[in-house]
Amino acid sequence: MTAATAPERVRIVEVAVSGSPRRGLLSRLVGRLGDGTVQVALAVVALFWLMPVFGLLVSSFRDETDNNAGGWWTVFTKPAQLTLENYEGLAANETVLRSFLNTVLITVPSTVLVVVISALAAYALSWIEFPGRGWVTTVVVGLLVMPVQVALIPVAKLFGALGLFGTITGVVLFHVAFGLPFAIFLLRNFFTGIPRDLVEAARMDGAREWLIFAKVVLPIGKPAIASLAIFEFLWVWNDLLVALVFADQDSAPITVVLRGQLRQFGTNIDLLSSGAFLSMVVPLGVFLAFQRYFVQGVLAGSTK
Amino acid sequence: MAEVVLTGLGKVYGDGTRAVDDLNLEIRDGEFLVLVGPSGCGKTTALRMIAGLEHISEGTIHIGEKVVNGVPSRDRDVAMVFQSYALYPHLNVRENIGFGLSLRKLPKKEIERRVREVAEVLELQEHLDRKPRALSGGQRQRVAMGRAIVREPQVFLMDEPLSNLDAKLRVQMRAQIARVQRDLGVTTVYVTHDQTEAMTLGDRVAVMKRGVLQQVGPPQELYDRPVNLFVAGFIGSPGMNLVTTRLDRDAEGRYWVALNSDALLLPESVLHQRPALADHVGEDVVLGIRPEDMEDVALADAQEGQLLHSVADLVEAMGSDVLVHFPIDAEPVVTEDTKELALDAGTEDLPSLTKGRDTVMVGRFSPRTRIYEGQPVAAWVDTSRLHFFDPETGSSIWNRSGDQR
Amino acid sequence: MSVPDTDAAGAPGARGVGRRRGHQVVDDPSTGRSPRLAALFLLPAALVLTALVLYPLVYSVVRSFFDRSGDEFVGVGNYVDTFTDRRTLTAFKNNVIWVVVAPVAVTGLGLVLAVLTERIRWATAFRLVLFMPMAISLFASGIIFRLVYDEDPDQGVVNAAVVGVHDLFSPSSSYPGAHPRDGAPFTATPEGFASTGTFRTGSAVTVPLVGFAPAQVPANAAAATAPTAGSDELRGVVWLDVSAGGRPNQLDGAEKGLPRISVEAVRDGGVVGRTTSGDDGRFTFPGLPAGSYQLRLPADNFELPFRGLTWLGPSLITPVIISSWIWIMTGFAITFIAAGLSAIPRDALEAARVDGATEMQVFRRVTVPLLMPVLLVVFVTLVINVLKIFELVLVIPPGSSQEEANVVALQMWQVSFGTGGDQGVGSALAVLLFLLVAPAMIFNIRRFRRERS
Structure with missing residues (x-):
């Protein structure tokens, strides 16, 4: 009763992702196929989903000669091919290391800024009354699906004039701008789900608006903020397009640098596979550690 | 501690809906006032205006000496217990209770002391470190109370604080609220739609309907001397039996009303209390009989002109008493007020309880009655406690002057 | 719990807005009505969004009517160019293929798998596995699939499998080339x-x-x-x-x-x-x-061995990229639809069954209609995603089939920043892309308005 109610959508997701499996009625339809058949089929599907990533992982642990001589699956018969050579090469490659650092330098500030700015805005949209509130919220909803392409040329020009083009700051600003509509939308949905009584109780307890935000709404909104932060982190970390346009050689994140190697795909699979895997390690780790929050974030912000 | 005075208080929403209309109430220092009425009657809106959670459209609110219209909630020195309790889910019981104090930057020790005191009064000592979700409904309710008490405000505001509890717990908590309020002597405004709560808790009870105050007074006065059909029907359970009938005076100057083939004779005392009745002779009036003012004739000492005869339609044994339903041949009463009451009870679209021209009466008889369904009923009516209302206005018929008191 | 008072104003946020709006515009600290405070909270977001999203949108529209240099007004010239350029037309054609095929495929696959996983014990693990690609960058997914579809059966696992299956039914010769x-x-x-x-x-x-x-x-x-x-x-x-x-x-x-x-x-x-x-x-x-x-x-x-298909060649490239996109998005669809399934009230289904409906009827007459809104949201979301597809098309096709795989988002980038360098046409493409997602935008706004009222 007193617990803050998350937006409906987020709540059902929780049930779906981490709830205990139930004997669904729908599933009885397929029950005739036999439980075993279904399980085997699903296991095969799961295998299909894992194999491509596994292939890349294995390839990244084989040297160039082995990779050219045969597929990654030969390690099952000749495990001796596995080597750290590619990663050693990566560790010695300053461009790649620098780009990895750039990825961090772009991702972390973007995430923090998006969370802070959107939390403020979402609070205003949910709990402060002002004329035109519905209208502002509608604009935010409209911006949810805005393709970044419409802003690439003008913002490139703007950044050029401001000396931000090719800088990490520029890339971060662009990410923040296009991360905000979704972030505001997600947090607004969650914040409005907080019972009105709670906010009013705080108001009666003597809290000013700022304190209600900081001491009541933010702590209660923690799960939503976590979802948002993780989603935004992965979104920015995984970006290629924005950085491709706005970053220069010194500020390029890892995706951009690896993309530069793409032309010689066949010959530098060692660098590409290990580099790609390096770029995946952080998101995969974040995903596995916080999968529930991430799934909620993605579903809540499905429209992005 | 302070008195609360509402003067011409009104609330109009942006779309033109009027929630509260010209509400005048003087709540005395230390008084327990209950605002009661059906859903949508404006009682909660009125409370929220006192709390400072709702903008005041018209009129003024005084708390103590001060007009608080423009004063933000936090500076009004009032505390509120919400229907949902509104406990902060991220804080434990101790922090919940102390939240208001910590916002006021009281020294930590002082906060700790006062929280402890309150927890003791409410028997929450063992739960201080728990989060609200780990508490039972009753415990949550007490924490909500504690949060209000600890502030030592001038006024307590309570918005249906018991409606989320089950029936037994509600009775228990009702007693606790009464005790705490009496001990602290803090002016309290309490909103409920439950007339039992209103009657048991209030020093005075204010009945509202559609934003308009109907009557305010001590519970017994509301029960004995309701000003109109609405208050009469709202207070008391089961509700007062209402029938339309004709008031007559015979050659000997005795007043009586015909019901079925029976006639109820009005005793002198009734005429004395209600001199205006004389103006209604030969006219239709609304007659009200409370179920508890009837008894199985076998168990009562009946005299002429105090009997109603019918056949028992339904008998509900309650243990402490027996409710006997029986039809009588009389016009049912349908006015604005009775419609409002039916709406509140959710029975407005039920096929009415009447059979043809019949009205079903309910009598509350002693459990020793031997009446069964389908058997003839002879009910003794305490005619000295009959109620009369003007069928046009719905007002009680009292004094000639038109002044209802 | 008792029925709350309708005058209790218990509804938070949005519902309250309509009710109180328009009555008082002045600050009223007592009830949280405060335009000035709202402005303060909204300021940072408003600044960023105006400068980097709203203003650029307007600018792009204007820019699309000027030539390459940006000095000369060319009217709809850029748009005409767009619809006559072979590469761009290919991009449009591919976008149509994408929109027609991909979202339907993923929604359908998602529905089937969501239903199938409803009963298995390791449903959570299964969904986690299928959801994982969402965490990986599209760029990395592109590399993964470039490897998967490599033409050489000794490199690409798909061709290795195809050859393996082929040889199983018609074994290869022992002495190729002799x-x-x-x-x-x-x-x-x-x-x-x-x-x-x-x-x-x-x-x-x-x-x-x-x-x-x-x-x-x-x-x-x-x-x-x-x-x-x-x-x-x-x-x-x-x-x-x-x-x-x-x-x-x-x-x-x-x-x-x-x-x-x-x-x-x-x-x-x-x-x-x-x-x-x-x-x-x-x-x-x-x-x-x-x-x-x-x-x-x-x-x-003496036959030469079967070497599989040239997946990354011009003729198969778009289906190949779509398949990688399916790999990425299916987990999303499953999870979303599974959430919808679990939100269907149990008693509605049970009531139908008590009323004598067969399982199939329950599915068709109760479950599917109740699930329809969810499926629609999934579908629209996927369509938006498909329209913006970029990285996969940039990464997966080798140079020789880039042109065949082209899509609007990629073409826009190439024209503006890649080889083209014509920001007039680039702006026109950006505006076209915006117009393509506009229906989805309207859909979202409508859905939002409906939910709010």
Whole structure:
């Protein structure tokens, strides 16, 4: 009763992702196929989903000669091919290391800024009354699906004039701008789900608006903020397009640098596979550690 | 501690809906006032205006000496217990209770002391470190109370604080609220739609309907001397039996009303209390009989002109008493007020309880009655406690002057 | 819980807005109505969004009517260019294919898998696995699939599998590329290598083969020996006529016979006998009527192995990229639909069953209608995603099939920042892309408004 109610959508997701499996009625339809058949089929599907990533992982642990001589699956018969050579090469490659650092330098500030700015805005949209509130919220909803392409040329020009083009700051600003509509939308949905009584109780307890935000709404909104932060982190970390346009050689994140190697795909699979895997390690780790929050974030912000 | 005075208080929403209309109430220092009425009657809106959670459209609110219209909630020195309790889910019981104090930057020790005191009064000592979700409904309710008490405000505001509890717990908590309020002597405004709560808790009870105050007074006065059909029907359970009938005076100057083939004779005392009745002779009036003012004739000492005869339609044994339903041949009463009451009870679209021209009466008889369904009923009516209302206005018929008191 | 008062204003946020809006515009600290405070909270977001999203949108629209340099007004010229440029038209065509195929495929797959996983115990793990690609960058996914679809069956797992399956049903030849030595009396025909002359029964034929690495000869091959002529059988030997210091067309001691080569005896254009060589390369046609026969080594002895399909070539590239996108998005669809399934009230289904509906009827008449809004949201979301598809198309196709795989978002980037350098046309493409997602924008706003009221 007193617990803050998350937006409906987020709540059902929780049930779906981490709830205990139930004997669904729908599933009885397929029950005739036999439980075993279904399980085997699903296991095969799961295998299909894992194999491509596994292939890349294995390839990244084989040297160039082995990779050219045969597929990654030969390690099952000749495990001796596995080597750290590619990663050693990566560790010695300053461009790649620098780009990895750039990825961090772009991702972390973007995430923090998006969370802070959107939390403020979402609070205003949910709990402060002002004329035109519905209208502002509608604009935010409209911006949810805005393709970044419409802003690439003008913002490139703007950044050029401001000396931000090719800088990490520029890339971060662009990410923040296009991360905000979704972030505001997600947090607004969650914040409005907080019972009105709670906010009013705080108001009666003597809290000013700022304190209600900081001491009541933010702590209660923690799960939503976590979802948002993780989603935004992965979104920015995984970006290629924005950085491709706005970053220069010194500020390029890892995706951009690896993309530069793409032309010689066949010959530098060692660098590409290990580099790609390096770029995946952080998101995969974040995903596995916080999968529930991430799934909620993605579903809540499905429209992005 | 302070008195609360509402003067011409009104609330109009942006779309033109009027929630509260010209509400005048003087709540005395230390008084327990209950605002009661059906859903949508404006009682909660009125409370929220006192709390400072709702903008005041018209009129003024005084708390103590001060007009608080423009004063933000936090500076009004009032505390509120919400229907949902509104406990902060991220804080434990101790922090919940102390939240208001910590916002006021009281020294930590002082906060700790006062929280402890309150927890003791409410028997929450063992739960201080728990989060609200780990508490039972009753415990949550007490924490909500504690949060209000600890502030030592001038006024307590309570918005249906018991409606989320089950029936037994509600009775228990009702007693606790009464005790705490009496001990602290803090002016309290309490909103409920439950007339039992209103009657048991209030020093005075204010009945509202559609934003308009109907009557305010001590519970017994509301029960004995309701000003109109609405208050009469709202207070008391089961509700007062209402029938339309004709008031007559015979050659000997005795007043009586015909019901079925029976006639109820009005005793002198009734005429004395209600001199205006004389103006209604030969006219239709609304007659009200409370179920508890009837008894199985076998168990009562009946005299002429105090009997109603019918056949028992339904008998509900309650243990402490027996409710006997029986039809009588009389016009049912349908006015604005009775419609409002039916709406509140959710029975407005039920096929009415009447059979043809019949009205079903309910009598509350002693459990020793031997009446069964389908058997003839002879009910003794305490005619000295009959109620009369003007069928046009719905007002009680009292004094000639038109002044209802 | 009792029915709350309708005048309790218990509804938070949005519902309250409509109710209180328009009545009081001034600050009222008592009820949280405060335009000034709201402005303060909204300021940072408003600044960023205005400067980097709203203003650019307007600018792009204006810019799209100016030429490459941005100085000269060209009206709809850029749009005309767009619709006449071959590359851009390909991009549009591909976008249409994407929109028609991909979202439906993923929604359908998601529905099936969501229903199937409803009962299994490891549903959570399964959904986690399928959801994982969402965490990986599209760029990395592109690399993954470039590897998966590599043309070389020794690199790309798909072709490896295709070849494996193919060879299972029609095994590849043992001696790909081998052929009779030039001096030998055999000529290549469509059916295989046929002898130029005929041989009488009782003779022994030597068939020297070259064009094959000795190391590849099967281990069970024995040294080739000349068959003895005589009797009424036709005999011969097939061997690899390659050895250090060996003489052409001569059986040298070290030279190995080639086992399991099929040999046909032909007479008057018809095959009359068939046999297979032994470990030492010798073969015999038993029971042939006396006479002269032509010998033939059928072509399937020497066929080059099947190498799979050129997935990344121009003709298959778009389906290939779509398949990788399906790999990425299916987890999303499953999770979303599963959430919708679990939100269907149990009692609605049970009521239907008590009312006598069969399971199939319950599914069709209760579950699917109740799930429809969810499916619609999933579908629209996927369509938006598809319209913006960029990274996969940039990464997966090799240079040679880039053009065939092109899509609008990629073309916009290439025209503006890549090889093109024409920001007028680029802006026109950006505006077109915006117009493509505009229906989804309207859908979202409508859905939001409806939910709010």
